[in-house]
Amino acid sequence: MKVIKLITGFCIFCSSAFAQDDGNLMNQLENNSNKTVYTTATFKSTRIIHGHSVENIGKGVLDVRILHRFAPLNTGIYNFFGLDQASMRMGFDYGITKNIMVGIGHSTWQKTYDALIKVKILRQSTGAINMPVTLSWVSTFATRTDLARRDTSGDRIKISFGDRTSFAHQLLIGRKFSERFSLQLMPTFVHHHNKQDSINTYTQDKDNIKAGLKRKNTVALGIGGRLKISKRVSINAEYYYQLPDAKPDIYFNSLAVGVDIETGGHVFQLHLTNSNGMTEKSFITDTDDKWTRGYIRFGFNLSRVFNIGKH
């Protein structure tokens, strides 16, 4: 009796396994090809607002970036709410591979030259490889060349290259939680070589205070995120908290909120911020006003990509 049952069972198995309809076969084929699906477009741009996002530009892609930060809105109608005074950074980023990008730039503020390298270490993925976050490393170098400074008695101060130069290193940990929402944490280390700290170029009285300041290292933690409100528009926010022990009272934490608008090869990033600088060292450690005092600046980043490399 058992044997008959077995045979019947086997027959049923045979007919269902072999004489399966094409739909089942299709499913089988699809399920067998269990591939790793990498998350793309955690952010629209390589920058959240001021700082880097986990995104890299593609291999052989040149990203031309024109950044502006205007004077604070509370400078009033005479200053056209800040728009009369613009601070600019022009930058060129290039993708060496899909995981390594380098860039150079120049900012009007403190006549700074900067360079960067960003390396993607892990990619968020599902499927065969399951990875909850994207991990990137970015190091930036900045050196200021505004040498024509005078001390309180009016004499020129000559500062050596080493003293004008600073480095910032960041680990970027980003996760795309859903199609709309992405979040990123940025533990940051800034090394200031300049013994005399930066001078804010437009407030004379602060110069004197800052001239006596000495800072060597700053540790900060950044948090940034984006919320997509349509296919091509997202709202972004970014905040950098500096650990208080290395932060002089005259500096504040950088907070920015903005909108990304993407059209084809362009990304427009419009934002409000209390930071003037556009290099990591500048906006993370040299933000010299705060939102609550009304020192809010309008700014924008323009990005245009060109495919120049071979594939």
Next chain:
Amino acid sequence: MKKIIILVLILCSVYVNCTAQVFFTKNGMISFFSSAPIENIKADNNQVISIINTTTGEIQFSLLINAFHFKKSLMEEHFNENYMESKKYPKATFKGKIVDLSKVNFKTDGTYPVTVAGDLTIHGITNKITSTGTISVTGGVISVSSKFRVKLSDYKIDIPKIVKDNIAKVVEVTVSCSYDKKNN
């Protein structure tokens, strides 16, 4: 009793051999081409899954949208993010039948023009389509090729005005698959 079991097994396998004439591929190729005033765009997908049943004439295709590869990486990102919404609609499928199956002799080498009709699903929208193509048999290997046009608006793929000169309203899809016999 053993004999019976063996007999059943043989019967089963015979049954299988005469009914399921199914051929399949996991690395078929489907590409599309968009020709617009400003630029031409081409993308290839060489991980297409397809099966063809030579007895019933049923033919099916399935592919993952994010397996289409472009020359420009940003284009690939926009294709997935903005146009195809590949997270929401990861697959495109076709389920259809060879209308004039009798014209094809799968046992004899040759090239046979055929017409295929069925349901094409892209971006979550299903439309009935009919297309011509060829089936060629060379030394027992079956290959299928076809070229047809897909109107983007039929599948609710929106093209914003700002890029209307970059992306064609109708794209040309090229199919090229060669099949292995399904071993039971």
